[in-house]
Amino acid sequence: MLETVTDLQALRTRIAGWKREGLRIGFVPTMGNLHAGHHSLVQLARAHADRVVASVFVNPTQFGPNEDFARYPRTPDADARGLDTAGCDLLWLPSVQTMYPYGAEAAVRMRVPGITDVLDGAHRPGHFDGVVTVVSRLFNQVQPDVAAFGRKDYQQLAVIRYFVRDLAFPVELLAGETRREDDGLAMSSRNQYLSRAERIIAPEIHRTLQAMRTAYLDGMSLAAVQADAAQRLERAGFAVDYAEVRDAGLGAPDPASRGPFVALVAARLGRTRLIDNLEFTAAG
Numbered sequence: 001m002l003e004t005v006t007d008l009q010a011l012r013t014r015i016a017g018w019k020r021e022g023l024r025i026g027f028v029p030t031m032g033n034l035h036a037g038h039h040s041l042v043q044l045a046r047a048h049a050d051r052v053v054a055s056v057f058v059n060p061t062q063f064g065p066n067e068d069f070a071r072y073p074r075t076p077d078a079d080a081r082g083l084d085t086a087g088c089d090l091l092w093l094p095s096v097q098t099m100y101p102y103g104a105e106a107a108v109r110m111r112v113p114g115i116t117d118v119l120d121g122a123h124r125p126g127h128f129d130g131v132v133t134v135v136s137r138l139f140n141q142v143q144p145d146v147a148a149f150g151r152k153d154y155q156q157l158a159v160i161r162y163f164v165r166d167l168a169f170p171v172e173l174l175a176g177e178t179r180r181e182d183d184g185l186a187m188s189s190r191n192q193y194l195s196r197a198e199r200i201i202a203p204e205i206h207r208t209l210q211a212m213r214t215a216y217l218d219g220m221s222l223a224a225v226q227a228d229a230a231q232r233l234e235r236a237g238f239a240v241d242y243a244e245v246r247d248a249g250l251g252a253p254d255p256a257s258r259g260p261f262v263a264l265v266a267a268r269l270g271r272t273r274l275i276d277n278l279e280f281t282a283a284g
């Protein structure tokens with residue numbers, strides 16, 4: 001039965017009790033509006049831990065001034081039901097005041113250099129600073145042994161791996177596979193912003209990623225692969241932030257390498273910004 005906790009002291013007491021019993025704590029941080037992708041992260045954490053905590057916190061510090069913080073979907077009752085069914089033990093629901101006692105503007109900020117300068121980091125200045133700022137706090141609050149993040153947010157996962165290693169957080173990271181709708185669209189809380197017409201177009205991102213993989217492995221130049229992908233998406237009606245092939249560490253791919261590679265796209269349909277990626281190697 002899922003227990004919901006909104007008070008930091010109550011959370012610490014519950015976690016300390018579990019730790020005294022020698023139980024391993026799994027953690028799934030989320031911003032709520034949970035779908036099957038989040039539920040599969042709970043199941044992944046469950047497979048590596050004795051107790052699973054999920055947090056729901058729409059984090060103001062990772063949204064830019066013109067982004068969708070205010071309209072981000074908040075569905076607390078459905079989230080709690082889904083977490084319960086997925087096998088979560090505890091839902092951590094901190095307020096902004098609990099997360100940022102001095103206020104979000106006056107919060108101590110973290111920053112990961114290098115990999116945050118490209119792709120989403122370049123298009124959403126300050127976004128990853130906000131992500132690491134909140135994830136480090138969540139790790140301090142929940143004290144997990146393992147934490148699960150989705151591969152759909154490929155760059156976010158890379159940024160979190162970097163700061164966990166750099167700051168020696170004693171947390172093992174698990175990466176959950178991207179869950180897709182039947183037509184290939186990656187599951188995302190933002191999909192529900194799409195109009196019916198946009199929803200029909202949206203799977204073009206996944207098809208474009210597959211085309212990028214084929215073209216790159218067929219020997220097309222990186223520049224041509226990326227330009228073709230951007231054109232294809234624009235023809236379908238997207239405004240493209242980026243369509244790029246990178247190596248697994250998000251550096252420029254070595255033309256002599258057989259991978260692993262990752263194709264990444266961020267593109268907007270109307271007011272909705274979608275991201276997706278496809279990992280691949282020359283072996284298939």
Ligand code: PAF
Nearest residue numbers: 029030031059131134153
């Ligand atoms: O991936 C998300 O939902 C968020 O970026 C995270 C990791 C919960 C931090 O707010």
